[in-house]
Amino acid sequence: MQQVQLFGFLMLGFIILSVVWLPVLLRKSLLSLPILAVIFGYLFFLSMPAGHFFATYRVAAEVLLEFVLVIAVMGAGLKIDRPFSIRAWSSTWRMLGLGMPLSIAAIAACGMGLLNIPPAMALFVGGILAPTDPVLASNVQVGPPGVGEEGEVRFALTSEAGANDGLAYPFVTLGLLLLSGGTTTPGWLEHWLLVDVVWKIVAAVGMGFVVGRGITAVNQHIPEPFRLSQSNNGLASVGVALLVYGLTEAAHCYGFVAVFTAACTIRNTTRNLGYTRDIHSSAEQIEQLVMVLVLSLFGGAIAEGLIFPVSLGEIGFALIVLFLVRPFAMLLSFVGSGRPMPVRLAAGFFGIRGLGSLYYTIYAINQGHLDDPDRLWRTTGIIVLMSVVIYGISADPVMNFLDKLRERHEARD
Template sequence: MVLLVSWAPKGLSRLPLSLAMICVGLGAGIFSFDILSFNPDPRTWDTLTERLTELVVIISLMGAGLKLDRPVSWKGWAPTWLMGAGLKLDRPVSWKGWAPTWRLLAIAMPLTVAATAWLGVAGLGFSLAMALLLGAAMAPTDPVLASDVQTGPPRSGEDNEVRFNLTAEAGLNDALAFPFVNLAILVSLSGAAAWAGQGLGQWLAIDVGWKLLAGGVMGWAVGKAMGWLIFRAHRQGISRHADGLVAIGATFIAYAATEVVHGYGFLAVFVCALTIRASEREDDFHAEMHDFAEQIERLLMMLLLVLFGGALANGLLDALTWTDVGIALAILFIVRPVFGYLSLVGIDLPRRDKVLLAYLGIRGLGSVYYLAYGLNHGEFGDSERLWAITGFIILTSIVVHGVTSTPLMLLIERLGGRPLQRPSAPANPPPKDEQLG
């Protein structure tokens, strides 16, 4: 399996097939023939499911942040009075460069949560709390399984508008889904009427306001400190004396420090990665950190998808009804594409790019994490159908997006959205001892 993870991405890079599909198929086969003697049902291993998916998501977020070549900057849209006050802002790209990402996050994502929750209540007969949890779990695109449609490694040149915005969206929307998950938990514990009367202000102040602010600030602070340590401390920084394992250490520090102050650790890890990248944007050590994080991510992804295939073989979808199947397909192929496209109206992008950004709302291990987290912290009652619907949506996304994403990305690049060329490293860089002088 480890050799498969190492070799498969290279062989599958131009085929309508993904590593995720292979892992799920192998897991289903292994557990169907009782080669392994336990049932990897997430409903049984609920705490372990939450922790493993949490781990793979945060490592994926670090990798996603490190590989974004386009800087994030407040410059160009900050209020005039801030500029007049002499506030020093980061360089380069303005709000416009990230505009499709902000639209997908601020418009498409909340509408997706609301529409999915409505379908859960009206179509599936779920309670409001359970429908909200389904909406929150289905809203974010997955940073783990979406790697095939994201940008390439730092300074690789494998970048265009579609790849960039899918990467940036996946990096940010995992954190932005958390307020909706917490809302579902609050409703499940106190009831809709009691929550609307007393809990709305607390939810807005704490779950929306404080936790997002704490995640952003802590991620920036840890990223600044790590950037100084990596690139500037001890003459030229530890980047000349370390390896890619630094990325995992930075991930855990950012995540843990933010959780201590009750912020959103997912947001902190992504912001930390962006800040580290901005500390010394053209350094080759970014690629080394990214590559190591990506290898760990792929190993964990392989493990979890094999277990997911085993859960499918052992009855995860048994509670599924035909109504559930119809609603699940609508969530995946109507709700996200429609709201995703509508959110991009007015953006200066070719229509084909907008269609692809709206269509490639890949669901995966992030949804499993949010569902496990919500069920472990709330009171939702019987969750058999909820797990079955979520499992079906993830399986369908793995298969359909896995088959279509590579040909579609190749087509877009052939029609004019070819990867943007970034400055590359020197062909024959000097040895490290000469770089140190």
């Protein structure tokens, strides 16, 4: 036991230092922090097998993933400078309202065809693999609040990643409902549409807006010496995120949606840009710390057999999901939008899967309705691993190229 504790302290110390130091060292490198986290976890647990973390400590793993997603969604919302409107956010609505359902349907069809899984399980797999990741996609997102590093590609990918972890929940619920035999209840489909899709999303948006607007209103109207922004403590973002998430989940609605809405509301209603940057910075630091911890554990799980023995069919399925399903779904969702082709192609290419897919996988396994959880772990694990490696290497070069194209276009205008 003492040896395990010693290795635990060593691992945590390495992780904390890596979060602080490695981004500086990797500025001109093709490697990314997530890639190194997975490699570190793989090598660390090869030398000290400790049991598959995601299988042995399933409840702890679910809570850890849930926590990092809450903080990541908060961070994504806080750094979006663009004021909300239907027209200004049109790319987001297209990606969420058209692209994500198309992706779920296509992934389900590929699952039935390539993996020979039943329709209910295929729909569930589509639900957990459709959302993109707000944690691993930081290199393709907008910059900190007020910096102005936006552009349509970065804005669309940031807003999509911030919202779709929560909006995937109804489809995950539908898949679990089908797997558990819940469709024998009369009126189940109407209940799912009206309650799980419409009511829970609308209520979550309302909850996030009310709490976010309420916090900024109170902060702006109380005497200045007593304002939250006078604390100079950026941890307020974590408190707000957990408060909103807890209240919304207690009301049986979608906490991730509410947190993202609250973050966007705070960003667009606060008058203190400096404090917004502070709270975003704190959220980002905690997000990166927990992200490296989770990906190190993910690398350890790979070392202990998470994705083995993987079949050619599962590898082919992963490649099709990443490089065919997502790009084509996004191209279709942008039909008639007037967006230039580089925007459409980049939005489709950067379909980064990560901690959200891992969270929904372990959430479903903990619900106890899956016959073959090992196969689901392999399928999810190989897609997340490919995302970490492929997008970790390609994100900076591709986004730098697109940023230069945008700057030249703006200069001509």
